[in-house]
Amino acid sequence: MPVDDAFSRHDMAILYDSFNGHGLDRDFYLSLAKAPCRILDVGCGTGLLTLPLAEQGHQVTGVEPGAGMLSVARAKDRAGLVNWVAATAEDFDVALRFDLAIMTAHVFQVFLDDAQTLSALSNIHRHMAAGGKLVFESRNPLVREWQSWTRYDTLETREIDGIGPVEVYYQVTKVDGEHVTFDAVFKLLETGEKRISQSTLRFPSHAQIVQVLKQAGFGKIETLGWWDRSAFEQDSREIIITAYA
Structure with a gap:
């Protein structure tokens, strides 16, 4: 996999x-x-x-x-x-x-x-x-938790040693039956660099x-x-x- x-x-x-x-x-x-x-x-x-x-x-x-x-x-x-x-x-x-x-x-x-x-x-x-x-x-799956995986609901910022301030949020990009695809979006605030990881989970x-x-x-x-x-x-x-x- x-x-x-x-x-x-x-x-x-x-x-x-x-x-x-x-x-x-x-x-x-x-x-x-x-x-x-x-x-x-x-x-x-x-x-x-x-x-x-x-x-x-x-x-x-x-x-x-x-x-x-x-x-x-x-x-x-x-x-x-x-x-x-x-x-x-x-x-x-x-x-x-x-x-x-x-x-x-x-x-x-x-x-x-x-x-x-x-x-x-x-x-x-x-x-x-x-x-x-x-x-x-x-x-x-009956609770449909992925509906709260939005930038508004998940945005968080933290100071990370050696990197500086970083924010993260999650956003759903696709729901297909029992499968939910979403992005984890990390932004390094000192440089503006974004690092995005896509994931798919089964419910x-x-x-x-x-x-x-x-x-x-x-x-x-x-x-x-x-x-x-x-x-x-x-x-x-x-x-x-x-x-x-």
């Missing part, structure tokens, strides 16, 4: 890392493993959760296809706590079998059709230890997600609707999945 410029280019990955942190989902994911275990972070990006999990004492492997993202993540890992793997979710191959696998920051939505999704989930399932679980989230339904998980070999599946562990409802913003191998 193609890797967006925001993930493959080092200069864009630095900007992404500066603007994209974790909110309530951070505490949720960091609380999943109660004792030290083997954790797989698929689509780990710049290591925003990968490194904190390793610092908790877990044996963590981070899989990321974006060269820019991975270089930023590795630069943060001065103690060498994480096994960083340059690969896609469909193609990675490591010897370990994992007690917990996660896909955060809506990574699940980069798989644009059932075939891609099944390939990725089947590979993750192959890497799970008996009784292990996969946890991830996907935006609920599958809860039923579609459950079906492909079962096809990939997962058994029991639990669903939450928000990071406070509230139950999933039709109008929940998130579809938060725990699937057991």
Whole structure:
């Protein structure tokens, strides 16, 4: 699958890392493993959760296809706590079998059709230890969150070391069924330079997600609707999945 410029280019990955942190989902994911275990972070990006999990004492492997993202993540890992793997979710191959696998920051939505999704989930399932679980989230398509992805609603400015003030906003360019294409627009305010990365995400339904998980070999599946562990409802913003191998 193609890797967006925001993930493959080092200069864009630095900007992404500066603007994209974790909110309530951070505490949720960091609380999943109660004792030290083997954790797989698929689509780990710049290591925003990968490194904190390793610092908790877990044996963590981070899989990321974006060269820019991975270089930023590795630069943060001065103690060498994480096994960083340059690969896609469909193609990675490591010897370990994992007690917990996660896909955060809506990574699940980069798989644009059932075939891609099944390939990725089947590979993750192959890497799970008996009784292990996969946890991830996907935006609920019924909420139509992309309608708020406008310059007016998303504009943000931040001072970035070595670069200066930078603004970012998001704008949807196309909606085609369950696929939404949008631009992340970064503007370096001191120079006026714009850096634009286009992305397309899939918004599958809860039923579609459950079906492909079962096809990939997962058994029991639990669903939450928000990071406070509230139950999933039709109008929940998130579809938060725990699937057991």
